[in-house]
Amino acid sequence: MQLIRLKTTQDERLDAFCRLTDHELRNRLEPELGICIAETEKVVRLGLSCGIEPLSLLVDDHGLERIGDALEGIPGDVPVFVLPTEEVSRLTGYNVTRGIHCAFRRPVPPPAREVLEGARLVAVLDGITDATNVGAIVRSAAALGVDAVLLSPTCADPLTRRALRVSMGTIFQIPWARLGSSARDWPAEGIDALHRAGMACVAMALEDDSVDLGDPSLARLGRLALLFGTEGEGLSPRAIGLCDATVRIPMSNGVDSLNVAASSAVAFWELGKGRPRRA
DSSP states (O other), X not given: OEEEEOSOTTSGGGHHHHTOOHHHHHOSSSGGGXXXXXXXXHHHHHHHHTTOOEEEEEEOHHHHHHHGXXXXXXXXXXXXXXXXXXXXXXXXXXXXXXXXXXXXXXXXOOOHHHHHTTOSEEEEEOSOOOHHHHHHHHHHHHHTTOOEEEEOTTSOOTTSHHHHHHTTTGGGTSOEEESOSSGGGTTHHHHHHHHHTTOEEEEEOOOTTOEETTOXXXXXXXXXXXXXXXXXXXXXXXXXXXXXXXXXXXXXXTOOOOOHHHHHHHHHHHHHTTOOOOO
């Protein structure tokens, strides 16, 4: 690695960390050249351990001391920029990042068909636009044995700084893909792709014909794709109509539903119990 000490965030070599937006870093025209920014020691360590290509790092002296052992194996041409703590804290807040950032080459997800091969339980996020919710769902999916995460074309990017941080970097671990590249591909083409891959599609929604999450009929459906809708409106009637079953989580005390991230964790736990995982 190249250890480079700087005095200010105004150095143009820090543009990826300080001045470029997540949208600019993504590089839709040339996805293979896209960049994502990981923050905090845990997320950066996980990205490195998963083989994600590091392009540069930005740390303060305390961060360099904590993560120094993980940097021993990175290529010698990768710059590690070291700034005073007060300068690093101006980016997103020292208490959030703890003085450690890494610019990784953005992983390009494989086609959905590859992600679905051998999967027994997958999460499908339909138009969820809040990066915090996306990150939380990804973290629950990884922790509770979900085989893959599929995103509709309008779903938030799981590799934004916030989604990465909330997911604790687990998006680097769990297989994921987009179901189509434009809104025109969803829901008909996306759900058709799930069916062709042998998945039974289950909508998480409050409908008159919804069955409880623990209903024994769900165990007979085999490989499951669980669909979660937007924070406000939930799944569209069209998406629900294309699914094989509709499921609700029983509520108490007059509460009608949970936040989508919370409901996903409950569903993953309940429907994942006793279900064989990807070979």
